[in-house]
Amino acid sequence: MSVVALVPAAGRGERLGFGMPKALVPVDGVPLLTRAVRGLFASGCVHHVVIAAPPSDVDQVRTVTASLAPAGGAVHVLAGGAERTDSVRLALAHALAEIPDTRVVLVHDAARAFTPPSVVRDVVAAVESGHDAVIPVLPVADTVKQVDEVGVVVATPDRAVLRIVQTPQGFNARVLENAYRSGLSATDDAALVELLGVPVATVPGHPHAMKITTPFDLAVASAVLSGGTR
Numbered sequence: 001m002s003v004v005a006l007v008p009a010a011g012r013g014e015r016l017g018f019g020m021p022k023a024l025v026p027v028d029g030v031p032l033l034t035r036a037v038r039g040l041f042a043s044g045c046v047h048h049v050v051i052a053a054p055p056s057d058v059d060q061v062r063t064v065t066a067s068l069a070p071a072g073g074a075v076h077v078l079a080g081g082a083e084r085t086d087s088v089r090l091a092l093a094h095a096l097a098e099i100p101d102t103r104v105v106l107v108h109d110a111a112r113a114f115t116p117p118s119v120v121r122d123v124v125a126a127v128e129s130g131h132d133a134v135i136p137v138l139p140v141a142d143t144v145k146q147v148d149e150v151g152v153v154v155a156t157p158d159r160a161v162l163r164i165v166q167t168p169q170g171f172n173a174r175v176l177e178n179a180y181r182s183g184l185s186a187t188d189d190a191a192l193v194e195l196l197g198v199p200v201a202t203v204p205g206h207p208h209a210m211k212i213t214t215p216f217d218l219a220v221a222s223a224v225l226s227g228g229t230r
Helices: 032-042 055-065 084-098 117-128 173-181 189-194 215-225
Strands: 002-008 048-053 074-079 102-107 133-139 153-155 163-165 169-172 201-204
Touching: 002 032, 002 084, 032 048, 032 055, 032 117, 048 055, 048 084, 055 074, 074 084, 084 102, 084 173, 102 117, 102 173, 117 133, 117 169, 117 201, 133 189, 169 173, 169 189, 173 189
Parallel strands: 002 048, 002 102, 048 074, 133 201
Antiparallel strands: 102 169, 133 163, 133 169
């Protein structure tokens, strides 16, 4: 029975300003996607990684990831869609068709390239223990305000019950399949599953699983994280 990680990596990453897909942007010479895939396999519990790449860069992504799979594992690369949800849907359909013994599906952002393998293991273990959906989270450090349409504060939520969500998000494969067949839409895969009434469990995330979106994030990753956090 296989654990399969889906990596939607078709985004162009305009905010990083490199003129290339975000997943291929290097940190100390190593593409974010390479680091993310290495981290998934380093967990020791991921058997296949399915990457949804920019349609114009499928061959380049295949070249970059060709040697990353360990013995008994595999990297699959296919053309992604216009939106992240389209890419996840395509990658999920590929996984279920080509890897029929898939039992656990992870959805992981290539931009969270420094996620420790221990977080991946914790998510997989929680799904395998019986949870249909699991997400890694961190406590909220800042005060959060809810505002109205003109920017006036209407409430101050208790941050003690709030969490920042990271990836990989983990799912029973059939639960995620049903969620994508539902026709519903949501901001992330866990939210989509929530709309079906499926409880979503949490495990502790990690500060190194930060999402690299802006040049500042990239500078932090280069200065603090790229020296070898695994």
